Amino acid sequence: MEWVESGGGPLVAVPETVLPFWAGADSEDLATDYDRACEVDGYVGLLPVGDSTALVLGDEPASTSFLPDHGTFVRWSAANSEEELLAQVPAALDGAVWENEIRWQVPGPVVLFDSAWPGGEAEGGDHLRVPLEPGTYAVRAAYTRPGPETWLGLVQLRRLQP
Template sequence: MDGLAGVIPIDENGAQALVLADEPATSCYLPEHRAFLRWLAAGTEAGLKAAADAVLADPATAWEECGTWVSDGPAVLMDSTEAGSDLGIEYPDGGMPAEASVPLPAGRWRVRATHTKVGEENRVGLVQLLPAEF
């Protein structure tokens, strides 16, 4: 995947997946901002979240446009090395694939992303979903 995020087809019926690209990073979804937060560098979770809030509030933030994602509703944040069909199924050696629910309404979303350094310690990755015009 070129860029910080992108949309790929996942079946012949037109279903799509949003891919958070570039580098492996612990990620979570911030529903109040409709954004995925990627932990690139930070001393603490609180510092990372504060840096993300600052980036999202700054109108001068440089965003990369990453396409349009059509979603039929709630999604799942998962590691791209897992097969979606394996979610919720225990591994033979024990344990479960990591996944997190993303409470997203059905819609057409403009995807934008940034990797931004905030202060000396924090580097945040954000992939934000904005309602797309038809």
């Protein structure tokens, strides 16, 4: 599995079509895109980018991957191994206490990366391309402890019918 790491700030999933508009921490503006991402309160939030919207994965800067079979970003907080963490995902999804859903409109695939980086640099660094279909997604998040030594965050995407 591919895992995306952060240098300490939030991760962000930006639609490929607007990657060049994400400036990260490199901006002349008083409030950079990275600053805006850091202001997101809670596990997830949305920020405008170009003519689209990015999904910010807030809270802690945990290693994150995407499980397409579950439509879920998995955030590794604690586990002895990747295998142990992945084995706990079904139980975590079943027992999760979800926050309120938000709606996220995407034009197609998104790229997950450290919000401090400019979007144009995400292609060559620590990033993960998530092949989402264009449309509106219900996004919900939870933090779970499915095992005594396994803690993980979940950000689940469910495509809504047009």
